[in-house]
Amino acid sequence: MNPVVKPLPLSGMRITDRFFAPRIDLVRTQMLPYQWEALNDLLEDTEPSHCIENFRLAAGISRGEYHGMVFQDSDLYKWLEAVAYQLSVTPDPALREAADSAIRLIVQAQAPDGYLNTYYQTHPEEKRFSNLQNNHELYCAGHLIEAAVAFARNVGDTRLLSVACRFADLIDRTFGPEEGKLHGYPGHEIIEMALVRLFRQTGEKRYLMLARYFIDRRGQAPLYFEEEARRDGNRSFIWNETYMRYQYYQAGKPVREQTAAEGHAVRAMYLYSGMADVSAETDDPSLLEACRALFDNMASRRMYITGAIGSTHIGEAFTYDYDLPNDAVYGETCAQIGLCFFARRMLNAQMDGRYADVLERALYNSVLSGMSLDAKRFFYVNPLEVVPEACEKDDRLRHVKPRRQKWFSCACCPPNLARLLGSLPSYAFSAGDDTLYMHLFISGDVCAALAHTEVRLSVESEYPWDGRIRLAVHTPGQYGIAVRIPGWCRGYELKVNGESVPSEPVSGYIELNRLWRENDIVGLDLEMPVLLMRANPAVREDAGKLCVVRGPLVYCLEEADNGSGLHLLRLPLNTVFEVRDEPQLLGGIRTIRCRAFRESRSFAEGQLYAPACRADETAETQLTFIPYFAWANRAPGEMAVWIREI
Numbered sequence: 047m048n049p050v051v052k053p054l055p056l057s058g059m060r061i062t063d064r065f066f067a068p069r070i071d072l073v074r075t076q077m078l079p080y081q082w083e084a085l086n087d088l089l090e091d092t093e094p095s096h097c098i099e100n101f102r103l104a105a106g107i108s109r110g111e112y113h114g115m116v117f118q119d120s121d122l123y124k125w126l127e128a129v130a131y132q133l134s135v136t137p138d139p140a141l142r143e144a145a146d147s148a149i150r151l152i153v154q155a156q157a158p159d160g161y162l163n164t165y166y167q168t169h170p171e172e173k174r175f176s177n178l179q180n181n182h183e184l185y186c187a188g189h190l191i192e193a194a195v196a197f198a199r200n201v202g203d204t205r206l207l208s209v210a211c212r213f214a215d216l217i218d219r220t221f222g223p224e225e226g227k228l229h230g231y232p233g234h235e236i237i238e239m240a241l242v243r244l245f246r247q248t249g250e251k252r253y254l255m256l257a258r259y260f261i262d263r264r265g266q267a268p269l270y271f272e273e274e275a276r277r278d279g280n281r282s283f284i285w286n287e288t289y290m291r292y293q294y295y296q297a298g299k300p301v302r303e304q305t306a307a308e309g310h311a312v313r314a315m316y317l318y319s320g321m322a323d324v325s326a327e328t329d330d331p332s333l334l335e336a337c338r339a340l341f342d343n344m345a346s347r348r349m350y351i352t353g354a355i356g357s358t359h360i361g362e363a364f365t366y367d368y369d370l371p372n373d374a375v376y377g378e379t380c381a382q383i384g385l386c387f388f389a390r391r392m393l394n395a396q397m398d399g400r401y402a403d404v405l406e407r408a409l410y411n412s413v414l415s416g417m418s419l420d421a422k423r424f425f426y427v428n429p430l431e432v433v434p435e436a437c438e439k440d441d442r443l444r445h446v447k448p449r450r451q452k453w454f455s456c457a458c459c460p461p462n463l464a465r466l467l468g469s470l471p472s473y474a475f476s477a478g479d480d481t482l483y484m485h486l487f488i489s490g491d492v493c494a495a496l497a498h499t500e501v502r503l504s505v506e507s508e509y510p511w512d513g514r515i516r517l518a519v520h521t522p523g524q525y526g527i528a529v530r531i532p533g534w535c536r537g538y539e540l541k542v543n544g545e546s547v548p549s550e551p552v553s554g555y556i557e558l559n560r561l562w563r564e565n566d567i568v569g570l571d572l573e574m575p576v577l578l579m580r581a582n583p584a585v586r587e588d589a590g591k592l593c594v595v596r597g598p599l600v601y602c603l604e605e606a607d608n609g610s611g612l613h614l615l616r617l618p619l620n621t622v623f624e625v626r627d628e629p630q631l632l633g634g635i636r637t638i639r640c641r642a643f644r645e646s647r648s649f650a651e652g653q654l655y656a657p658a659c660r661a662d663e664t665a666e667t668q669l670t671f672i673p674y675f676a677w678a679n680r681a682p683g684e685m686a687v688w689i690r691e692i
Contacts, residue, residue: 051394051476051483054494056134056200059471063489065510066470073464074132077421081125081460082144084453092453097121100164105154112168115456117182119164122148123189124461127196131468134200149205160212175220176278179233179271187213188237195243214244218256230270231260233295235313238320242327258324265300294361302336307344307364311356315384322391334395341392345404351593352600352674353408354428356381359445368584372431372688374442379416379425379459382408383466390473399554402485403533410510410598414675417463419633423450424460430687448682481526481557487515499523510598511636513572519562526559529570537573542566576623576638591688592617594638594671601638601671605683608669612684614645616692632679638671643692
């Protein structure tokens, strides 16, 4: 099964899901207004963003000095993209007014030649495009383009698109293979996939060719970052004398020669997503093959069971195969969001359920853990094991926080969360010529344009708590509906109008191609037992440990339910699990309870070590597991995903 498919547009699905709909509504009513206050420096006891003020400085409205990261502009662009998605579904006068004021300010700040970057516009002594390795001009431009396309496509407002096209035209005049142009590429990727989106929106092929140039030129000898360093005196911030000096930027070798996910995890996901986009638009099988190799390496050797990626805080980066520490993990929220971007593009290039499995695992676990239940606090780092005192006193773990933060000086993750959740319909379904593909089991009303008909159906489920999914078909005719059988599922039953459909998944999907009648019902029942998972023995940190999983959800232990000293707990393989519906706990979850054991060795006061004379003393105890995404919404305490096996 290798169809050419397209993701569902946002207008193609009205989400009514009891799990996601309230979260998406929180994005509109709480998260985006809260973030607007942050961008305008209105939050108390929080480091000022200065983002809006930087645009006012660039526009000549204010006087003062630039503050914030060199890429501070991107926070506003991501916020605007998220607003566009919300406005396309639900009118919101307050959000629209805020967005209008931001767009007017951006229009005022743009230079006459189309250039737009508040850092360089407020630092005229610094030369444009002279530090591509570190200074994020093309990264900010990419987020501007993404916001502009989102507003044009979903809101019908093209003011920002005009700004983005003028800047993209300037970039196109500046970069390329021709003599007199810069032969460089960005240190932080995203403009590659942004330019493809701009091409799809405008039909201007120059943008697609520029995206392909940035990808093809990357890592070619002589390395541009080396030339730039000699010319302008730039230097790499980390790994100066190692192989990772340039692979941190995915620039150590040409992209088609890269077979392992390396370097900064967010940059990697954005690059790979751009590679997949360019491959799809230019019919370049070599790029797609490189994407497959990179995805396989990451998913089978460098990804946490929660879908988190990026093992070390040094460079927010991948390290090496099976290096997956639980307490020192970085697992940046943006990296998991980028993984969703990459997985969706791979899914649309090749209808293979393993891509949807990774998308689902990241979305329901390490993406959602990035935000609090009230959508006003955020994790930058998503650990799998936490001891609060260690986070405070062990410098190796200072990047790990036992509670979510109100905001960050580098605030890339909060608006990234908002734009992913706002665009969720485009991840749930894809439309081929004659088949509608269902990837995520999200309740809602769906309208999809196939080659010969417009298909309407509705989905009902209690996913991820329950594996019962029902699709009601509203459009009669001959076409296919393909439903995914998740990789975690060990048993299922598929019925049409109550009659079993004997079939085996092909690449993770069962395609029902038939003459549909109005009000036909497709029923999919996925068995959802509690599973105890092991890690590959090569993952040293998880040797002899077990992880509790149910359906797409990874579960964890918190001190609030199980007391301190989680490292002393041991799970027997034959334990019996009880799944409980807890509507009043953590916004309404299902907990998992089971019998386990706690070590209870006796040591004398002041005794640090003692002879091992017999088997460990243990006492029976009861454990309560909660979904990983819901941890850290109560008093700070210990947390653990992996538990020792008895």
